[in-house]
Amino acid sequence: MAYSELIKDFESIRAYMRDFYVYGFKSRNEYDKKSARSYDNERRRIESWLGEYMSFHYTGNSKNVFLSVDSRTISANPLYKAFKAKSFTNKDITLHFYILDMLEEGRALTVGEMIEEINRKYLHYFDKPISFDESTVRKKLKEYVSIGLLCVEKKGREVRYKRTDLPTVSLTSWKDALAFYSEESPLGIIGSFLLDRLQGVPDFFRFKHHYMVHTLDSDILCQLLEAIYTQQRVKLTITNLRNALEYQRSLCPLKIYVSTQSGRQYLLGYHYGSNRIAFFRLDAIKKVEIGCKEECFSRYLQLQQKFDQHLWGVSRGNTQALEHIEMTIHVENDEQFIVQRLKREKRHGTVEMIDEHTYRFVADVYDATEMLPWLRTFIGRIVDLQCTNPVVEKGFFEDLQTMETLYGDDKHAVS
Amino acid sequence: MLFHEIYGTYFQVVADILTEAVQGCLTDQRLTNIVQQKAFAESTLSIPTALKKQEWPLLTPTLGTVVHHKPTMPLTTLEKRWLKALLLDKRIALFQPDCTGLEDVEPLYQPETFVFFDQYTDGDPYTDTQYIQCFQTILQALHEKKMLKVEFFTRTYAKYTIFCQPNQLEYSSKDDKFRLIAFGKQNTYTINLARIQSCEIMEEPPSIQKPVLPRQKQKELTFLLYNQRNALERVLLHFSHFHKETTKLDSGQYRIKLHYHPDDETELLIRVLSFGPMIQVEAPQEFIDLLQERVHRQLDYFSKNRTT
Numbered sequence: 001m002a003y004s005e006l007i008k009d010f011e012s013i014r015a016y017m018r019d020f021y022v023y024g025f026k027s028r029n030e031y032d033k034k035s036a037r038s039y040d041n042e043r044r045r046i047e048s049w050l051g052e053y054m055s056f057h058y059t060g061n062s063k064n065v066f067l068s069v070d071s072r073t074i075s076a077n078p079l080y081k082a083f084k085a086k087s088f089t090n091k092d093i094t095l096h097f098y099i100l101d102m103l104e105e106g107r108a109l110t111v112g113e114m115i116e117e118i119n120r121k122y123l124h125y126f127d128k129p130i131s132f133d134e135s136t137v138r139k140k141l142k143e144y145v146s147i148g149l150l151c152v153e154k155k156g157r158e159v160r161y162k163r164t165d166l167p168t169v170s171l172t173s174w175k176d177a178l179a180f181y182s183e184e185s186p187l188g189i190i191g192s193f194l195l196d197r198l199q200g201v202p203d204f205f206r207f208k209h210h211y212m213v214h215t216l217d218s219d220i221l222c223q224l225l226e227a228i229y230t231q232q233r234v235k236l237t238i239t240n241l242r243n244a245l246e247y248q249r250s251l252c253p254l255k256i257y258v259s260t261q262s263g264r265q266y267l268l269g270y271h272y273g274s275n276r277i278a279f280f281r282l283d284a285i286k287k288v289e290i291g292c293k294e295e296c297f298s299r300y301l302q303l304q305q306k307f308d309q310h311l312w313g314v315s316r317g318n319t320q321a322l323e324h325i326e327m328t329i330h331v332e333n334d335e336q337f338i339v340q341r342l343k344r345e346k347r348h349g350t351v352e353m354i355d356e357h358t359y360r361f362v363a364d365v366y367d368a369t370e371m372l373p374w375l376r377t378f379i380g381r382i383v384d385l386q387c388t389n390p391v392v393e394k395g396f397f398e399d400l401q402t403m404e405t406l407y408g409d410d411k412h413a414v415s
Numbered sequence: 416m417l418f419h420e421i422y423g424t425y426f427q428v429v430a431d432i433l434t435e436a437v438q439g440c441l442t443d444q445r446l447t448n449i450v451q452q453k454a455f456a457e458s459t460l461s462i463p464t465a466l467k468k469q470e471w472p473l474l475t476p477t478l479g480t481v482v483h484h485k486p487t488m489p490l491t492t493l494e495k496r497w498l499k500a501l502l503l504d505k506r507i508a509l510f511q512p513d514c515t516g517l518e519d520v521e522p523l524y525q526p527e528t529f530v531f532f533d534q535y536t537d538g539d540p541y542t543d544t545q546y547i548q549c550f551q552t553i554l555q556a557l558h559e560k561k562m563l564k565v566e567f568f569t570r571t572y573a574k575y576t577i578f579c580q581p582n583q584l585e586y587s588s589k590d591d592k593f594r595l596i597a598f599g600k601q602n603t604y605t606i607n608l609a610r611i612q613s614c615e616i617m618e619e620p621p622s623i624q625k626p627v628l629p630r631q632k633q634k635e636l637t638f639l640l641y642n643q644r645n646a647l648e649r650v651l652l653h654f655s656h657f658h659k660e661t662t663k664l665d666s667g668q669y670r671i672k673l674h675y676h677p678d679d680e681t682e683l684l685i686r687v688l689s690f691g692p693m694i695q696v697e698a699p700q701e702f703i704d705l706l707q708e709r710v711h712r713q714l715d716y717f718s719k720n721r722t723t
Contacts, residue, residue, distance in 0.1 A: 005457045006425065010418045022651050025661040025669065048456045059662060070658040070674065072585075081424070085455070088420035090470050096426065097433065097473055101482040122481045126472045147416065148492030164489040169498065169516035171490075176554060177510035181501050184586060186529060190497040193422040197488075204557045206596070208587040210656050219417045222493075225524045241648075260534045260589040262653050268530075313532065330716070337570070344537040373689040380709030383716050400713060402692035407707045408714075 003041055005048040006087035011286060013082055014216050016042045017067070018283070020054075021079070021213050024066025027059065049081040071210040075203050077183060079215050080192045090130060095140045098122050100149070100163065108153050108160035111138050171198060180205050186256070187225070189218045211263020214283070221256065223288040224267055228253045233291035234269075238284050249273065249280065252294045254304050256282075257314055266314050270300040277307050279314045310365050312347055317367035325349075325368045325392065327375060328360045328384040338381060345374065358383065368392045372399075379403075421488065428454045428462060430488075433473060436480035446478070496523035505541045509550045531588070538591025539609045549614045553595055556581045562617040563597065567610045578617065579604055605678070633674040636683065637698040640669040646693035653686065670697075684709075 007013055016039075019026060031039045043065055047054050053069045069078065102109060102117055109117070115137055123129035141161050144150040153160040171178075171194060179202040182191025195201050227234045235250045251269035257279065258265050264281065271278040277300075294300070310322055317323065331338045342351045342361055349363025365371065368389045375385065375396060387393050420426055431449050435441040450462045466474045474480055490498075500522040501507055502514060540546050556563050566576045579597035585605075586593050593608040640650050647669065651661065659673035675683050684705050687694055696703050 004461070005455050006423075022648075022655050023661060024651075024659075025663040048458075051456050055660070057660065057662070066660070068658050068660065071656040072676075081455070083418060084422060084424040084427075086418055086420040086423050088423070088425070090465070092420060093426065093429065093471050094473065096421065097429070097482050097486055100486065100488060101484055104484045104487075121483075123472060125475055125481050126469050128469070129472055147419065147421070148495070149421070149489050165487075167516040167518075169490055169495065170513045173513035174498065174510075177501065177507065177512045180506075180510070180586070181504075184588060185497075185501060185504070187417075187497055187523070189417065190494055194490075194494055194498075196422075196427050202558070204581075204583050206583045206585040208585055208594075209589040211652075213652070213655055222417045222523075225528065228528055229521070229524055255530050256528055257530045257532050260531050260591075262649070263655070264652065308530070311532070340537070344535040347532060372691075376691050377685040377689050379688050380712040381716075382713060384720060397717075399691035400710065400717075403706075403710050404714060406692060406695045407703065407710050 003044070004087060005045050006085050007045065007082075008087045010082070010086075010219055013042055013045065017046060017079060017082060017216055018213060020046060020065060021067040024068065025059075025064055027062030027064050029062065045085070046082075049085060050078050053078055069212075071212055072206060072208050075179070075183070075205055076192065076195075077188070077210075077212045077215055079212050080189050082216070083189050083218065084193075084196075091132065091136060092140070094130065095132065095137065099137075099140065099144065099161075103150070103161065103163045106162065106165075108162040110158060110160055111141065114141075114161070175200075176202055179203075183207050183210065186258075187218055187222055189215055209260065214263045214265055217265060217282040217285075220282055220285045220288055221265065223290065224253050224256065224282075227288070227290050228255075231294050231297040233294050235289040235291060236267075236280060236285050237287035237289075238280060239286055241281070241284050246286070249278075250291070251278070251280075252297060252300050254297075254301055259313075268304060268314075270296075270303065277303055277316070310348060312363075312365045312367065313370040315367040315370050317369075322364040322366065323368040323387060323389040323392070324362075324364050325371065325387040325389075326360060326362050326384070327378065327382060328354065328358060329378055329381045330383050331357055331359060331381070333357075338378075369395065372396060417493065421491070424454050425458070425462065428458070429466070429471070429473065430486040432462075432466070433480050433482055433486045436474060436478060437482065437485050439479070441474075441478045441480075443478070492520075493523070495520045500524050500526075508541060508547050511551075534588065535590050539593055539607075546609065549611050550593070550608060552614045552616060553581055553584065553608075556616050557584070559616075562619065564615050564617055565595070565597070565606065565611055566613045567606050568612065569610070574612070577604060584608075632677075634677055634680070634699065635672055635674055636687075636696065636702060637670065637672045638687070639664075639695040639697060640671055641693050641695070642667045642669065643693055646690065650690055650694065653690075680705075 028036060028039055050067060053067050055066055055068050057064050098118055099114065102114060111134060115132065115134060118132055141150060145152055148164055150161050151164050153162060175198060178191045178195050182188045182195055183205065184207065185191065224234065233250065234253050235248060237246060237248055239246050249271060250273065251271045253267055253269040255268040256265060257268055266279045266281055267285070268277060268279055329338065339351070339359055342359060346361060346363065348365060349361060352360050352362070354360055368387050369392055372392065372395055376399070385393060385396060428450060431453060432441065432446055435445055446463055447459060450459050454462060465471045473482065495517060499517045499520040502517065503522055503526050553563065562578060563581055564576065564578055566574065568574055577599055579599045581595060581597045583596040584593055585596055595606045595608060597604045597606070640646060654673055657673040657675060659671060662670045664670055684702065687696060687706070688709065696706060
C-alpha cells in the first residue's frame, strides 16, 4: 500500500510518538516491535506532522530520532497533530462537504432527496464522478447522527435529516477559555479541535510543568470518562509495560488519578477479579470495551473515598496495615518557605511546630515507600526520620550513603 | 469518538480552500499556500492533487466549487459535552464564556472524577472577586496590548508598584497558580497573580517595547542516569517537559542533557534530589556544589543525632 501521512489506527503511532518524545535514545534497530519498514513509515509521518520539533543524533553507526521541546515556550501542544491525521476515503470527504452543504439554512432532507441532489446539484459538474449508492449515504448519515453533527426528524415513516446548528454556541466568547483549557484540561485535544474553527486565537498563555505526552492516551481517557459518567463496567486490554504481554481486566471505573509532577494518569476502579480497588496506568491500556450498567457504583465509590484517605500516590502497599511516618526538619530564621512547602506539598497528615526552628510532619499511609522521592527533596534539613516500615528508613539512609559516594568525601559517611 | 477525520487537518484545510472557492477568489497559488500554511509537511503532495484530479469532486477545473455555502460544521456532541464540563471547573469564572446553547447538554465528566493527587494545596483563589477582576484586566491588556499599573506583594510582603507591558500568563498545574510575565523598562517581571493587590490598564500608548536586555540565558544540566528501580522511565517522564537529549551509554546507564531557566535552579535541584542516587549530576559544577552542600548537611544532622 502506498505511503500516506494519514493513519487509520491511532494505536500504531502512539507507542512511537511516546518513545520519540520521552526516551529519544533508541536507534532504528531497537524498534523491534514491527518491521523496519513500519518504523520508517511511522518516523516519516511524525516528521511530516512535527518536523520542527524533531532532532537527530548519531551514536556509532546508528541515527537516533527524537522529539524535543521545552513545553514552557509554546502555547499549543504539537502532539495534538497526531489526532488530526485520521485517514478517510474519497467518499468520506466528498459526502462530508456535500451533506453539510445541502442541509444548510435549516433544510431537512430524506436520504432519497439527498441522493437526488447529490447527482443533480453536485456530481453533474464532473466528467467521471464517483457514485454514491443509498447504503453509503445512509451509513454516513447514521454516523453523523451518532456523533451529533446531524439529527433526525420523523414524520410517520418518513425520516428527515438536519444539521444540529441550533441552539448556537458562541465559540468566539470561548476563545480565551479554549486557549487555556485546550492545554490544561483533561481531553484538551477537544479544545484544540474547537480552536481550529476560530481565527485569531490568543497566543499569550504558557504552561509550566506541562506534561504533553499524555495527550496520546486521550482516546482511552475519553472512553473511560464516558463509562464513569454512565456508571458502566469496562473490560480493559492492558499491555504489561515491562514484558509487553497483554492481559485483560474487568472492573468498575471510578476515578482518574493524575500526577501533576509526572503527568502520569491512572484509572482507579473496583476490580472484580480481586474484589478490591486497583489502579491501571492509562498509557498501558490498549483497548476499552464498555459493558453493562454497574448497580453497585455508589458503594464502590464509597470504598474509593475511604481508600483515598491514606493514599500517598497510587500504591496500596503490600499489607492492609497503615504505615506511620514522622519526619522532623530544621528551619532557619529566614526559611518559613520550608514550612510552607511542608504544608502545601503534604497530601495527608499534619505539620506541627516543635520549637521555633523545628517542625514535624506526621502521617499514616498505605505505602510509605512511595514517599521516598518527596522525603529526599528535604535532604539537608531532616533532623530525624522514623517509619514503622523499616524499608523506608533503610532505603533513605542507603541512598544517602550512595549519594555521598557520588558527590562527597568520606568524612560524612553514615556508619 | 475522538480519533475521527471530521476533526482532522485535511478536512479543516479543504474547508478553508472551499471557503475561498465559494467567494470566487481561489487561485492555484492560494491553494498551495493554504495547504503549506495549515496542513502537514507532505500534504502539498496529496491535497492539491486529490482536488484537481477530482478524486474529491469538490472543485471545478476553474477552481470554483460545487458547494454552495461557506463550509461550516455544527459542534459535535463530544465538543459540547467537553465545553459543558469546563463550565463546572473552578477556573471558568476567570473567562466567563457565553453558556448559551449548552443548557441541555450533559457534561463529559464531573470535576471530582479527576484526582490531582500531588497538586500543591495553596493554589490561586479562583472564586475571589478581586482575583477574577485582576485576571480579566490582564487578559484585556494582553488583547489590546495596553500597559498595566500593577501593585503587588513579594514573598517577603514588601509592596511594589510597577508599570509594565504584559506579555504572557503562565499557569502551572503542579502549583495550581497563574503568573504574569511582563516587561518593565529595566526588567522582566514574573508575578504571582495571587500576590497582585490591584491592577489597572494605562490608557496612554505603550512606552515599553520588548526589552532590549539580553535574555536570561538557559543553563544546561548534564547527568548520568542509573536505571535501577525503573528510574529510566520515571526520570525521563518527569523531565519530559524540558528541551533535552538522552544518550544511551552502557547497559543501564544513560546521559541526559537538559536546558533550564536559571530562575528555576532551586526547584530543579529539589527535583534532582528526589531521585536520589539514580541520578549523578556531571555539570555544571555549581549545581554539583549545591547537591554536595545538601548531602553533607544531611549527613551532619544524622551524625549529630547519633552522637547525642
